[in-house]
Amino acid sequence: MNIVQLFISLGFSQLLIAAKLSKPADAEMSNPLFGNNYWIVESSTIHPALDLDMDGKPDTDVLILQEPCDRDDADLFRADGVILTDWGNIRCDEEEEGITETGTWKFNPQKQILTIKKDHSRKLMEAKLIQKTSNQLTFTAHHKSSKSEHVITLKLKRKL
Template sequence: MKKFFSTSKQSVHLYLAICLAGAACSKFNDKKEESNDTGFKDKKWIIDKAQVSPALDLDGDGQKETDIKSTYNECDLDDYTVYKGDGNMVNNTGSIKCEANEPQEEITGIWSYNESTHKLTMTETGEDPAIMDVVSSTSNQLFLSYPITQADGTVYTITITFKKY
């Protein structure tokens, strides 16, 4: 499984990312602390849709795309993420592996959720944190938004819809 997003070909996994997250944020409250005690935890989340706006040449072919998921390798399409109650993100490669020696499951980083700001923070091992807006959620779906500002000032907005696996 690849990192959440780059300006080259990418496999979004929510951090999101993937996010990368779950169900309980349908009842937001006024708690102001970071927490891992949410409906996000211990459920399997798979990316249903991943888009970028404005369009970007994601695969280096000279054509700008908005559908990030269309650039995924087939082996990445069944990958899912579990947001563990202990704050770890665990990625599972699903039934189709990209490489024979790829681990079936591995801890890829940490996550936390701020209920008062509706922000999901995911930090992959060795990477900077990605802070995503939880736009909406249900027991079976999570919708995240993540702005990325490039050096030239262009702001790309990544939107990711996860579904329960």
């Protein structure tokens, strides 16, 4: 998985065989970065533009790679380092039910770096927190393509 896919996997479903989970008691714990909130991808851009969908035209919107059924998926970053994904109301397949554990995370507050390991990927993904409000988190990461260095910006919004 490359860094472009980092921002897709932060807030989107993965094709997993998932067991339905009830909300664990320790999910009530809060953490200073995410709180006890689910987060949905609001936008993800790449600059300079890169042909992400292989149609021959440079793209700036990373979300063009997102399936419509993934748009309501949301992640909860539990204080114990576990990521729970709420698959939303629009299902991509029958296995997406309820809330499932989909990976682990950690945050380095000194460097403002979020590190994520999703169950479907062998690689760690890293992004730098550049802005935080009570309803929005903005991260950046760098990607080197054969043509250029790119900056990917991901905005997460708190699910209400």
